[in-house]
Amino acid sequence: MTSTPLLSVRELRVTFDTGSGPVEAVKGVSFDVAAGETVAIVGESGSGKSTIASSINRLLAANGRISGGEIEFDGRDLVRATERQMIELRGSVIGFVPQDPMSNLNPVHRVGRQIQEALEVHGRARGADAHKQVIELLELVGIPEPERRFEQYPHEFSGGMRQRALIAMGLACRPALLIADEPTSALDVTVQRRILDQLDTLTAELGTAVVLITHDLALAAERADRVVVMFRGDIVEQGPAQQLLSAPQHEYTKQLLAAAPSLTTATITERIEPGTGEGPAELARLEGLGKKYRMRGGDDFWAARDVSFSIPRGRTVAVVGESGSGKSTTAKLMLGLETPSEGRVVMQGKDVATLKGRELLAFRRTVQPVFQNPFASLDPRYTVEESIVEPLRVHRVGSRDDRRRRMFDLLDRVALPAELADRLPHELSGGQRQRVAIARALALSPDLVVLDEAVSALDVLVQAQILDLLAELQRELGLSYLFISHDLAVVKMISHVVHVMRAGRIVESGTPAEIFDAPRDEYTRELLAAIPGAGLAV
Template sequence: MSLLLARQQTAVVNPQPVLELKNLSIAYRSGQRTTRVVEQVSFSILPGEVVALVGESGSGKTTTAQAIIGLLADNGHIEQGSILLNGVDISQWSSRRLDSLRGARISLIPQDPTSSLNPVKTIGEQVAEILAIHRRMSRKEREARVVELLTRVGLTHPQSRLHQYPHELSGGMKQRVLIAIAIALQPALIIADEPTSALDVRVQKRILDLIDELRQEFGTAVLFVTHDLALAAERADRLLVFRKGKVQEQGITAEVLRSPKSDYTRQLFADAPALTPRTAPLPSSQQAAAGHAIVVNRVSKSFSLGGKQAPAFRALDEVSFQVARGSTHSLVGESGSGKTTLARLLLGFQRPDSGQLLIDGVDIALLRGEALRQIRQKIQLVYQNPFASLDPSQTLFQVIAEPLLNFSRLSRAERQTRVLSIVDRVALPADLLQRRPQELSGGQRQRVAIARALILQPQILVLDEATSALDVTVQAQILQLLAQLQQDLGLTYLFISHDLATVRQISHSVSVLNQGKQVDNGEVGAIFARPTSDYTRELIQAIPHYVPATGQGSDHHYAG
């Protein structure tokens, strides 16, 4: 029997939804102005069901989730509609009254595991807190229950974890602690707000598998808030597509994916690499004949962990690969695999312990002083986060023009001409140039970051998770822009990412790093089709992707 059919049969036995929203509208006040951000939203969740809210940033999905658990910002309020929890309308309950529900009947798994745990309290204290609020238990009983919960969510050495602090745990371990807190009282509803967006793909799969196991065990309903359409397609029974505060459409996942009704939903699905996989064309023979823009030859790098007796940490161990001019080479691997270290070496921010790093035939590891500074005109960096990488005190013109002040003696008129040319190249309106970064959307800010990197007319761009902070539609626009720039300017890209679906879409070649070692390297199609290492195979299998079922019915199953 399929999982969805089993849930549908359960729903017949117990037809009352755990959660039901009826015509919910939410607004924010700013001074005398009120802006409605969620409008007439209605949906329900049955026991044991997973419903995903998907859409871009600002679409209203997180605001809807916050309203359910009573955590709207101070200037937010419910204008109309109802929120029924097991048939009881809680939409007008006070925060104090809602405290009796939070953790006991509704739990939240937040997005960022690092900022969601108290850094000055032990793990044991933080898990025990929810038990102390809602249950009468002795200290010994609470500690035993905490150990049981940490064991249940798969943390090794749970007794030892009681006395550790959050900074001593990895991101995946911290998220498991948050899940332990969320399930401590076996709530009827768990709201998972982007619960894995900060995690690597293998850890992400383990966390989602864990939530699914717990849902099946306790019959808990899950409201899954995400902008990752592949995850929603893989994990949810039903989808709700949000745009500008309104539900564009909703329905059984398989049916929405098979025949979306709105143009917006169709575009979202078309822009998601994991739902519509595409492979970049290989470099032409003319490009390959032009040689290699980057050659990495047996590069190693170690770091001291402090103290004379402490062993050195080997971040890179004899890594080698070549990148043809005009092509895109991706570095993939989990946090700590050595990707960013290698990028910093190529940019001359650090020096390797051994090996060669050739940029256009010049070993950057041998350069010093002015020679090192000048070669950076050939290789530029686009950072991950467009919200943090731009100086908020500068206008966009100043942000983009700044590299010219460092590397060339152009007149103001010449700088303005160069800036206007590159802004046009990245499809940014020139009338934005006197604005500050905070006045722009995420996609516009990343276009500014790309323009700044291109202003010196480099041959190589290092793109460090350059699209991971962007919504799927904006990400698709930036990737399309990068492809056009590569075609027009002959640029070479080193694309650093843990998003394997995007890597498969845009790359010509790929290197897979695991704990500083290169475990796979070659043409992207060959690596994805025939990985040579177990690690690469596991990474590929962990990519969330939807596989429609063949045969009758609307059910679907999961690949990987």
């Protein structure tokens, strides 16, 4: 590494102008990144991590501004650079992988063409050569059948596949600096490992520096040379990754490490010992469930096939597997948002596909979703209060004052301050938005909550709070959960039964102890081996 840093941030301050006055989101932050170095910035949601990433690229929201300090990249002053100069740098020598895959891909353009555009705009390749490079990039980030996927639109990709497409776009020009804002939070562990191995290769072979924004401490410790810990806009601690992990100095860093889930973390659900009774009654059942999509060219694609399992009352059933394995399709079928091509969903003895009128409305009230993407699942025109109150209003539950009291109670339950009630989604961090989505799902006191990657966007402290909350609500209210996740450590903590999916089918089922301690299927063993931080000594 060179003595002169590639990126130098000095006393950076970032201020946002809000309706209640200016808010300083970053408060005098300083750090360096050398060529070929990976620096991870960790901290809770709202700590200023993503704001720093946006500042380096000069892509702050319209109400944000750099109010002090310096950012120097390879001898260039980025704070005073013109917009034209920044356009030349972005994508070409400063790559960026944003956090939200859905709002950062153009829905009316084919995915492959969007990646190819990055190569052409910066003069790296054109025509057939650019097309070939895009195919190689899609393969690199683990997207199957890249020639066919090149021609598809973002809505035809799973959430994890959209994230991989953004990573391919960020890597397209082989930048000198790659800013990756939660680049693998939507990815299963096997693809995550492949992507991060590639980032390591770039760092080693091309001298690419990486600024990795993440809430995954194990990931940061395993992959970064240095870790910067942020709390409420300030850096509270920074240093070599292994040193910071093994001997944290600041109390906040210690809290982050204590809250990070691992396969050795204690479970938080009530376990039922075998042979102690008949077990809980069945709430829902999936029978031979399958979903077929007709693709362009007339080919059929089975997103899920022959999926069968039951969801007992008061229990958590988890479905894990790679991105594109059929997990989210199974969730949509359970919610009645997709019609099965074969099989059926039975809820409290009734076939969901046959429900109409009042019966269908009652089903909607008893089954509530929390989706993977907190950016897309909230109406941008609704305040936090309006989003949470809406299901109560639609189902005519309580008076206006009753609904408002319920809203404040739910905000408190998901660890959000009451003053956020008047905020719009764009004024919240990603983790805060997801907590609003969880509060909204709980508003109607449903019997079953379908959680599709519901905690993947949350930092470890809030994640721990939400998981404890879910377990507490399950004990108090007898709630059932269908928990879709690629985070195996979280699944082990919270689930009673685990189903492992691959290519649309369930390949292994069992209790957490059976799945995690004695996996039978080779694919399950691959998933467990790919968990970040598994080999770290803490």
